[in-house]
Amino acid sequence: MTHYTLHMPCTEADIRRLRIGDHVTLQDTLFGIRDATQIHMFDHGRRTRFDLRGHAVIHTAPNVRKVDKRATNDSGYEAVCIGTTTSDRMERFTRPLMEREGVRIIIGKGGLREDSLRAFSDLGGCYLAIIGGTAALETTWIEAIEDVDLDDLHPESLWRFRIRDFGPLLVAMDAHGGSLYADVQARVQDRRAAALAKLGVA
């Protein structure tokens, strides 16, 4: 159980060091991405002008306020409330995000599945769990919305945030086939029979 601070973008070696149960705090840059963003990028063939190589993406679609473009908010938006959505819906985009765009870290809640775990192992990636539903706190870790792409999908645009001390986040799926979610699910499956027996269900 080690705590790491990673400045974005990071290297494959940075990621392969991480093991489930470790904690990570991110610095500098984070990209926000979501259902429609990835549907358009990978199903509709759209490309982003952002360079995502070595970066972290978070499953989000923020609440924002329109402001005049200025030094700290070049995007023309400032954060109202930024939080995290359920990752499972975006399972099939993990590999293309890594292969085509070079993403190394996915941040979300609720976890991803076996195909993502294989992609993390094959390509050197990981999943960092944030506590879902704690957006007010998460917003305090974001300094500015620096830029936005694919904004016709608003709020499901591709966002670039400037972050400071973003975390600590829990390494929940690592590049060595480890998944806290799979571990918990196996234990839950083992307890099903006892739970049903106590309810008088054969």
Next chain:
Amino acid sequence: MTLMTRTGVEPLRIVPDAIEEAAKLLYIRALKILPDDIKAGFTRLDASESDGTAKAILATMIENIGVAERTDNLLCQDTGIPIFNVLVGRHVEVDGWALKAAIRCGTERATREHPLRSSVVHPLTRNNDQTSCGLHVPVINLDFIEAERVLRIEMIPKGSGSENGSFLQMLIPADGMAGVKRFVVDAAMRAGGKVCPPVIMGVGVGGTSDLCMHLAKVAATRPLGSRCEDAEGAALEAALTEAVNSLGIGPQGLGGDSTAFAVHVEVAATHITMNPVAVNIQCHSARRASATFTPAGVEIGF
């Protein structure tokens, strides 16, 4: 008008502007301030949780409730699908058509003026009008209550992570209560960490398919500490709460005792050939706000 009102009773009259203001206020308030019963639920879970990771996660959730209040910010980024439950007491005079329009207008204004993220899209084009409104949304549920000269509006911004954890099965009588219990346990397992546990798990039993699903939503959005009015339903609540929490799914699906604050059950009579069961889940950000109109004025609460 003498046919509509009891002699000597001046009805409670509510103008649409007041409804619109209330709808706007309730949407924003619900997103920012968690009801007292949910806060108490967190305290209870935190005291009984035995897993270290789970305890740390609960602590972060509790911290977030305080940060949201101190910074006057939203608890969760998900502004949800707006739901309004309108309960009309006796001797209330309101233009129902105008009431629906006012709720919609208040929702749009909250979205634009706060501003809030519009989380509502057309289901086929996926187009977002940026108003939190669309076809049949906000959802408005209308019912009548016995209380004199009272109109109550309850607002629920229903988060999607937990709403996606909705399940319905048209079980048959031969499946019995065993089938119902097995369905609920399996629904909790399928939902896992995706629904942002600890949750309030709402279970509907009986009715028609649509009523059954609605009962599950009523159950999921009821205050903690409330019980099913049907004695058999109340007994089922207690048994299912224990069963779901014995699975070890835990906060965020990362293991622990605190999977559900509670399992709530609502029941309705059903057909001799039917045994429907539905599950709808409310996440730990179990947000609600209410406005109660009486001749004395408007009271804002949960």
